[in-house]
Amino acid sequence: MTVMTLIDAIREAMDEELERDPRVFITGEDVGERGGVFRATQGLHEKYGDTRIVDSPLAELSIVAIGIGAALTDLRPICEIQFADFIHPAFNQIVNEAARFYYRSNGQWHVPLVIRSPYGGGIGGGLYHSQSVEAFFAHVPGLKIVVPSTPYDAKGLLKSAVRDPNPVLFFEPKKGYRAIKGEVPDDDYTIPIGPARIAREGRDLSVFAYGMMAHYTMMAAEKVAREDGIDAEVIDLRTLLPIDKAAILASVKKTGKALIVHEDNLTMGYGAEIAAVLSDEGFEYLDGPVKRYAAPDVPGVPFSHPMQEYFMPNPDKIADAIRDLAAY
Amino acid sequence: MVTTTTARASARLSEEQLLQMYWYMLLSRRLDERAWAMHRQSKIAFHISGMGHEAAQVGAAFAINRGVDYVHPYYRDLALMLAIGITPTDFMMSLYGKKDELSSGARQMPSHFSSKALNIVSSSSPVATQVPQAAGIAFAIKYRQQMGLQDPNDETQPRLVFTTLGEGSTSQGEWHEGMNWAGVHDLPFICMVQNNLYAISVPIEEQMAVAHVADRADAYGVRGVMVDGNDVLAVYDVMAEAVERAYNGDGATLVEAKTYRIVPHSSDDDDRSYRSREEVEEWKKKDPILRFQKVLLEETILSDTLIDDYESRARDAVNKAQVEAEAAPWPAPEEAIGDVYAPLEAI
Numbered sequence A: 001m002t003v004m005t006l007i008d009a010i011r012e013a014m015d016e017e018l019e020r021d022p023r024v025f026i027t028g029e030d031v032g033e034r035g036g037v038f039r040a041t042q043g044l045h046e047k048y049g050d051t052r053i054v055d056s057p058l059a060e061l062s063i064v065a066i067g068i069g070a071a072l073t074d075l076r077p078i079c080e081i082q083f084a085d086f087i088h089p090a091f092n093q094i095v096n097e098a099a100r101f102y103y104r105s106n107g108q109w110h111v112p113l114v115i116r117s118p119y120g121g122g123i124g125g126g127l128y129h130s131q132s133v134e135a136f137f138a139h140v141p142g143l144k145i146v147v148p149s150t151p152y153d154a155k156g157l158l159k160s161a162v163r164d165p166n167p168v169l170f171f172e173p174k175k176g177y178r179a180i181k182g183e184v185p186d187d188d189y190t191i192p193i194g195p196a197r198i199a200r201e202g203r204d205l206s207v208f209a210y211g212m213m214a215h216y217t218m219m220a221a222e223k224v225a226r227e228d229g230i231d232a233e234v235i236d237l238r239t240l241l242p243i244d245k246a247a248i249l250a251s252v253k254k255t256g257k258a259l260i261v262h263e264d265n266l267t268m269g270y271g272a273e274i275a276a277v278l279s280d281e282g283f284e285y286l287d288g289p290v291k292r293y294a295a296p297d298v299p300g301v302p303f304s305h306p307m308q309e310y311f312m313p314n315p316d317k318i319a320d321a322i323r324d325l326a327a328y
Numbered sequence B: 001m002v003t004t005t006t007a008r009a010s011a012r013l014s015e016e017q018l019l020q021m022y023w024y025m026l027l028s029r030r031l032d033e034r035a036w037a038m039h040r041q042s043k044i045a046f047h048i049s050g051m052g053h054e055a056a057q058v059g060a061a062f063a064i065n066r067g068v069d070y071v072h073p074y075y076r077d078l079a080l081m082l083a084i085g086i087t088p089t090d091f092m093m094s095l096y097g098k099k100d101e102l103s104s105g106a107r108q109m110p111s112h113f114s115s116k117a118l119n120i121v122s123s124s125s126p127v128a129t130q131v132p133q134a135a136g137i138a139f140a141i142k143y144r145q146q147m148g149l150q151d152p153n154d155e156t157q158p159r160l161v162f163t164t165l166g167e168g169s170t171s172q173g174e175w176h177e178g179m180n181w182a183g184v185h186d187l188p189f190i191c192m193v194q195n196n197l198y199a200i201s202v203p204i205e206e207q208m209a210v211a212h213v214a215d216r217a218d219a220y221g222v223r224g225v226m227v228d229g230n231d232v233l234a235v236y237d238v239m240a241e242a243v244e245r246a247y248n249g250d251g252a253t254l255v256e257a258k259t260y261r262i263v264p265h266s267s268d269d270d271d272r273s274y275r276s277r278e279e280v281e282e283w284k285k286k287d288p289i290l291r292f293q294k295v296l297l298e299e300t301i302l303s304d305t306l307i308d309d310y311e312s313r314a315r316d317a318v319n320k321a322q323v324e325a326e327a328a329p330w331p332a333p334e335e336a337i338g339d340v341y342a343p344l345e346a347i
């Protein structure tokens, strides 16, 4: 075991997959000599050269389309979108193309593509360097969506993404790149795409979160345990699509209450689907309303610090939401 | 512009190859006409036609390594598809939407071609999306060669990608970005724009301010050539050169084939509101099949008897395909929910 940051784990996963499989290559803006604006690919150009670590033109739809084309020939591209905020020009290629190839060709053509992108706010990035975009894509059958919150999960899940025959969107909480540290095994391992993880066992209520909010929710759960004696179960969803209904239902069957936390804005966010699953299939387990704690419905994360902090969920605010639901 | 008559690659085509080219153009036309008739008889819901484009498509098909080189086509490419190995029955099955239809298991509308076995990549409906993907395929070919995963001289492997679209679709950002990658990386990539002067009703003058699509090639650092798209041998000539360049690692080519669709955009369109009958009649006189027929008659490769013979063979092939597709079963309703994710073992 080695203790490392989230971004180190992501880089190690790519390094080891590049080493393992000559079909793996990386493209994106500034991924070459610069090593990526967040340094996710630092040192990889030096090690693997121009052929495999390819600076792209500044053009997101073709970063994805080049990945799709290469994947169709059975290469294993990892495409980096520099910020999730800039993925929208590639929406057509992701949603109309990558997601639909397998279905529309009756299973003839599959697209083993990974699209990595840093997402999320709280970093002074304003409207266009802070977005959470998972909800747009979580509506699309044929895509897989992964949002890790720990170095261990990030490495194991990214390796699984590279080895998956389907297009995988891999959203990385950029605020946690260096803030989140954890133990990572030294040998090769993978974590399957799909299953959620019980991050903290508890009896009183279930809190569902992912990415940076899973990290904050863990802090909030410790706080309410300490201060209020509330025993919250924390489920780190890790994979948003396909959705792990079994894990969601099993947890609420045990606790009877559910809170969903995300930093994406509330309306039509990912939490709505979890609430719907619980209402459809977990109604008899519930001892209270399914609650969502999410960012306000404004068009983006504002830049100025006080407004940004107002927008962002944090461990204290999540702790309050937990207390409210526990008291119901 | 390109190739002089003295150095014409098409001069090296055998009589047999020339007759095959004629056959695919004719077969495509008769199959296409039958589809229109079936639509008028309410046997099928939709047809989108390649009538008028046959020379551009067949001339291109014969220049590439058919069934081996990647092709990422668009909806007008019936003649191109037949020349590569899609059968009339495959096409008829797609018109009806019958079970196990080759391209998509009848999930897609007709003319959204695909055959993994023939390296024909599945196409969608949003125009131009295939172009940057084709650049990705070309990137992958070059990558494999550089990584030693593929011998550049191995003719059993795909050595280029050929993609097509209409002139109106070049207004899309997708086209621009795909061409840009092809230029930046000098990819084994050929993009043929089948310029039929209209995008549904919108004439080319409202689509672009340059006189020719090929003029844009310079902006991407790729070679641009224009060709009379109704002259199958001229198309073959420019394509042969583009193919040679791609195989030799000399980079990408943009081919603009000037042509005309002699029928409405699709079975849902009425073209009388946006183009004159005189214009359409003028272009019908330049019909690429009649034109090629004339050349082959002059060269005594074709004869009147042979023409009749080809006609009856085409009629038989179309009849047989229609009968087979009509007799084929419909998909089970539950086939609607298969193939969302490839299983992990697909790797």
Ligand SMILES: Cc1ncc(C[n+]2csc(CCOP(=O)(O)OP(=O)(O)O)c2C)c(N)n1
Binding pocket: B076, B125, B126, B127, B165, B166, B167, B168, B169, B170, B194, B196, B198, B199, B200, B265
């Ligand atoms: C992105 C997108 N917008 C609109 C359409 C509807 N549409 C289908 S074909 C077409 C015209 C295409 O014209 P052109 O590219 O010149 O090709 P042609 O049909 O003339 O061969 C349009 C507008 C579409 N399929 N995709």
Ligand SMILES: [Mg+2]
Binding pocket: B166, B167, B168, B194, B195, B196, B197, B198, B199, B200
């Ligand atoms: Mg057109």
